[in-house]
Amino acid sequence: MNITNSFKKLTLTIISSVFLLTACGDEKSTVTTSVEDKATKTYQWKMVTSWPKNFPGLGMGPEKFSQYVDEMSNGRLTVKVYGSGELVPGFEVFDAVSQGTVQMGHSGAYYWKGKIPASPIFSAIPFGMTATELNAWLHYGGGLALWKELYQPFGIVPMAGGNSGAQFAGWFKKEINSMEDLKGLKMRIPGLGGEVLKRAGGIPVTLTGGEIFSSLQSGAIDASEWVGPYNDLAFGFHQAAEYYYSSVWHETGTNLEFLVNAEALAQLPNDLQKIVEIAARAVNQDMLDEYNARNNIALKTLVEKHQVKLREFPPEVMAALKKHTNEVLEEQVANDAGFAKVWKSYSAFLMSMREYNDLTLKAYYQNR
Numbered sequence: 001m002n003i004t005n006s007f008k009k010l011t012l013t014i015i016s017s018v019f020l021l022t023a024c025g026d027e028k029s030t031v032t033t034s035v036e037d038k039a040t041k042t043y044q045w046k047m048v049t050s051w052p053k054n055f056p057g058l059g060m061g062p063e064k065f066s067q068y069v070d071e072m073s074n075g076r077l078t079v080k081v082y083g084s085g086e087l088v089p090g091f092e093v094f095d096a097v098s099q100g101t102v103q104m105g106h107s108g109a110y111y112w113k114g115k116i117p118a119s120p121i122f123s124a125i126p127f128g129m130t131a132t133e134l135n136a137w138l139h140y141g142g143g144l145a146l147w148k149e150l151y152q153p154f155g156i157v158p159m160a161g162g163n164s165g166a167q168f169a170g171w172f173k174k175e176i177n178s179m180e181d182l183k184g185l186k187m188r189i190p191g192l193g194g195e196v197l198k199r200a201g202g203i204p205v206t207l208t209g210g211e212i213f214s215s216l217q218s219g220a221i222d223a224s225e226w227v228g229p230y231n232d233l234a235f236g237f238h239q240a241a242e243y244y245y246s247s248v249w250h251e252t253g254t255n256l257e258f259l260v261n262a263e264a265l266a267q268l269p270n271d272l273q274k275i276v277e278i279a280a281r282a283v284n285q286d287m288l289d290e291y292n293a294r295n296n297i298a299l300k301t302l303v304e305k306h307q308v309k310l311r312e313f314p315p316e317v318m319a320a321l322k323k324h325t326n327e328v329l330e331e332q333v334a335n336d337a338g339f340a341k342v343w344k345s346y347s348a349f350l351m352s353m354r355e356y357n358d359l360t361l362k363a364y365y366q367n368r
Contacts, residue, residue, distance in 0.1 A: 043268060045079045047104035048097075050090035050111065052210055053083030056234050057227065057294075061162040061256065061287045062106040068279040077272050079104060090208040097259040098154040105259035106161055110191030117332060118339040120191040121346050122147050122158070124167075124251035126325040129346075131163040131253035131288050133353045138255075141349045146342050157265055159280040161258035162287030165295065167251040169313060170225030171216065171232070171241035176313055179320050188212055188224035192328055193250030199324040209235070216240035225250065229298035230291060238306045247313040249321050256287070 047066070051059040066079040082102075084090035093105035094112050110120035121128075122143070129137065137143040138160055147158045170189070176182065183201035194204030205221050215221045217240040224241070226232050238244070258280045265273060302308040313321075333340045 039269065040076070041269075042075065043077045043272070045077065045103040045264065046082065046087070047079050047106060048082045048084075048087050048093050048102050049105065050084050050093050050107040050208065053081075053086065055083070055209070055231070057164060057231055057287060057291060058162070058209075058256065059083065060290075061283045064286060065106075065161075065258070065279050065283045068282055069275055072275045072279065073272055077268070077275065081106075084208055084210065090210075091206075094154070094156070094259060097261050098156055100155075100261055100263065103261050103264040107257060107259065108190070108254070109158070109257050113191060116150060116338070117336040118150055118342045121339070121342050122150075122255060122257065123191060124254040125192050125329070126196050126250045126252075127322055128252050129350050129353065131165050131255070133350065133357075134253050134255050135160065135163070135284070136353070137346065137349045142345055143349070146345060150338060150342065151259075152262075155262045157260040157262050159258040159260065159277065160255055160284040161280060162256040162284055163291075164227050164231075164251075164254045164256070165288060165291045166248045167225060167228050167254055168232070169245035169247040169249060170223055171237045172223040172243045172245060172311075173216070173241050174222070175243055175311065176245065176317060178314065179317055182317075185223055186221045188215065188221050188226075189250065191250075192325075192332070193225070195328045196250070196321060196324045199327060200320065213237065213240055227254075228291065228295050229302055230294040233298040233302055238302055238308045242309055243311050244302065244308045245311050245313060247318060249313070249318060249325075258283075 047062055049059065049062050051062075053059060054063065062079075062081045066081050069077050069079055082088075087102065088096045090107070091111055093107045094115075096102050097105040109123035111123075112119040122138075128134075134143075138147070144158075144160075151158050170187070174181065179200060182197065185197075185202040186205055187197060187202055188205045188207045189197055190204075190206060194206075197204050205215075207215055207221070207224075209226065212221075212224050212226060213235055216224055216237065224237070226235065226237065232238075232244075260276065265276065268276070299310075303310055329343065333343055
């Protein structure tokens with residue numbers, strides 16, 4: 001009787017062990033299959049932009065990003081790029097990404113100042129950081145963390161997406177000899193630069209890049225800034241306005257942005273998330289390199305071939321614009337806690353960089 005019971009217990013133990021081993025094997029198989037599926041699964045994303053399709057500089061940044069991601073992921077993640085107006089208007093890129101209509105966007109942060117007052121700081125503000133200084137603040141001075149915090153309520157992860165460098169004051173149909181010449185001037189100018197122009201008595205106008213030429217030509221606006229000689233030559237602005245002002249004040253190093261839908265990003269495996277990040281960093285530097293290489297060549301073409309009249313703002317105009325800039329910034333800090341928080345970090349870093357660069361680059365530029 002004892003032998004029989006022992007045999008039954010042994011048999012049950014063996015059966016249980018086999019069942020457990022089989023179950024464990026199935027579980028391991030399921031986990032392995034899940035990992036393999038994630039590693040081989042393909043993802044198709046869409047990116048909308050605020051620029052004309054394949055536009056030099058700004059428009060090619062998203063195209064290069066798409067190429068880099070496709071190559072680095074071996075086709076597991078593809079990103080189809082749409083120019084302004086192809087899927088959504090240029091000024092609706094932020095909302096399209098936030099709502100999940102598309103997974104990505106490429107634009108300029110200052111376009112969203114109506115909903116996020118501090119956003120222009122992450123693009124360009126008058127008398128602000130150069131491209132090199134801004135990149136340093138974003139990636140090693142705490143700027144990127146503040147940027148992510150600002151966009152988090154909208155379900156968007158921002159990444160630096162290129163920089164066009166220091167921008168010219170723009171194209172004018174008449175000469176600017178004093179602040180009186182800015183009064184009543186209708187000018188296409190975004191962000192805080194537009195707020196400064198308004199304080200100077202001008203009328204800031206918001207237009208996409210594709211609307212500028214016809215507006216200048218028809219007289220709907222009297223002046224416009226855009227990007228710089230490389231892009232301005234491509235748009236033919238020299239055919240619509242006589243004077244080109246080189247004075248740098250409103251956009252001293254204009255940062256572009258990749259907008260990534262947070263949920264879509266989280267659904268990617270870790271390696272593809274890293275590829276998105278690295279591709280953005282590559283485009284960020286590549287765009288600045290291209291503008292630095294091509295702007296000077298384009299400027300020579302504008303002046304020597306097209307006889308563009310190159311001008312600079314008088315010192316008193318620059319001083320007045322700086323004064324109005326300080327007034328606008330003080331007002332923004334007082335009216336919005338988010339702006340105040342970001343500005344505290346930005347301004348401290350800017351001051352530190354200026355002190356250092358005055359000792360190094362400024363002295364070098366004067367002596368070379």
